[in-house]
Amino acid sequence: MSSNPLRIQELLDLCIAFLSDSPADLRSCSLVARSWVNPAQSELFRIPNLTSVPSRSDRAARKFCNALSDSPHLGHHLRDLSMGHWPTLIQNLDAVTFTHLHTLRFYIKNVSVASDLYRPLLSLPTLRTLHLDTSSRFSASLKFLVLCPTIQHLELSCREDYEESLADSASSLPEKPPFIRLTSLQLEISGGEDPLQHHLNQAALYPLDISELKVLGIWGSGAIWWDSLPQAAQESIRIVDSNFWLGELDLSPFKNLAVLRLGMIQGGFGGAESDVRCTLASISPANPIQIVVLGLSNGLLRYNKEECAKIDRILLSLASRDVRVELEFHLDTKGAEEKVRDWFPTIAAENKFHLVYRSYGMTDVWLRGLLPNL
Template sequence: MSPSRERRNPLEIQELLDECIGFLHRSPSALLACPLVARSWVNKAQANLFRNPLASTLEFAFSNVRVHQFLYSLHSNPILAGRVYELDLVVNNRNVHPSTLDNIRTLEFTNLERLNIDLEENILPELFEPLLSSPSLQYLHVRTSQTFTALAPVWACCSPTIRHFELVCREESAQVPPSVRRIYGYLKSLGLALSEWDAACPVQPRSRLLHPFDLSQLKAIATHEAVSVPWDSICADNIEVLDVNEHSFGTEMDLTVLPNLRILRIQLVGLIRLGMLDCLAPIILGAPHLHTLVLALVSEYDNDSKAQLAVLEAALLPLVSFACPVVEVAYWNDDFTEDELRGVFPQLLSRDMARLTFFPYVYAYFD
């Protein structure tokens, strides 16, 4: 047999090795042992170990000691910061202590694509500004007890590469002037929710508070009760995905002006809001490209609310038959069994016009 036809040892094929090491991404101990086997295993093991280092395991995510070990590794070898593609920061006394942010912000995460910041303490937003300016950042999720007003100046530091932005914070009635600098980028998806809300405070347009983000090319938006949508900055013809709470129906949101809507996701919390069914018909009939209607059952349901779901099916059936979207029902196992839901939506399921989905349910707008 000629040398050219000799079979190669699988352990000498780097692509195959990389693929095998990739299966160990949920086992930090196994990845740490890889460099002890061979030098050729080092790069791929490091890439998997540091890709999303603070969410590798529950132990890692909820241990301040492990967070310090992670930071020590990065400060000892700054090249490792370039291996980090996702970063989950839960800032409190148990996870990432507020004082730890100073150590994190000095690192250069040149390849960071996803950033999730959960501020459970009253932390100054300026502390995480350097992370927001990462040159490759595309996905940004921020949950904080701060107000829209307090956060508005921070957005001027954001990277122009951000395309997907989710924000959960407090509301207030103060008027906020737009910042001077504008980001030369645009968002594809936007999520807005309130952690606390005072019903006495008027809901102000988000266009001023989200400045300097460019919303003109927005394709997906998620917004819940008492959160106004900055329609003056959005091109309604571009919206393809809409995620709303049932409380959004019948409010100042005009959901009928979305002709290119493809996916409509409605979060149903307990009893169905009066008037929701009347508002739903023109949305479905006015969106000729709608192909999926998602009913997300996100709260506990008693017998009364389960009976209302049966009424909902009766109202949806003629609409779905005419407009032809698929109804997807997402639910918790603790609230329903599959047999119960089949009893609630018998006609849609028997006509193969509905499908059931378990929570945890995360709808991927754009990946």
């Protein structure tokens, strides 16, 4: 063992781990000794903490990109990078080599004019997870994804297509087989008051291959045709996450479904409670489902109490079949359990539910390894 405590690897690892949430201290650690430089920089740049506060994010982004531009070797440390719309800053990163970057999260206002700019990052062979938030249309976003053939997990938030753009995309559908094989897909399509229907069949999703999809999350839109999923995907999917009101779901095709999350959020015309009740009632005893999560609004008083009573009885019947029932709040509000016991008295009286506080969807829970290995 080294007589110099600065060279004891165990001590170094403990120091870096203890200070991992303090960028200023990590920068100080990099000045302690030559042997401390690489471990400190690795922790500091592994997942850069770039603030989301608008007045500060531009300064943080500029400082971060300047550091990478001045010291390209720092790119080796990056694993997970969250980016805003930084077109001028991205151009300065041409000399940076990202050898271990596996997750990208960013906003791009218009993907049709950003292809060449973002191509070097999106084509990285190590890239596995992409979170893309864009103001572009759905069909344009799919074309943009051609740039990232190695991703396995996709979260896409975009705008609805116009009827004419849907017609154009349908007329120009490629004959080539899809080549981006996804394990998880989280999709949010927002738009007008009269949403167009978007199919989830294989042709409409090119270049995405969802034949072996394990996780599907549809958020914030009633414009998705769940029935259009190919049979292979229906049978391979293990987790379904419907975070907003999407209407009643037919779960019978999901023969291997293990986790179901339903966000009981009131839609524009109400009726979320009835749709949730009908969806839960369709779970047959033969379905191998293990976990049912009901995402609740913090304002429970908006719900139809009669429908909640029916949901309550269905949840109890699921719990009696050894299904784990979770009632989810998005905020750790005071008195949440009292509210739950008032609105779902039967399952509460039997102590058959688990109250959880969660601010993200089942797709993220699965990616973070918080669910059993499904």
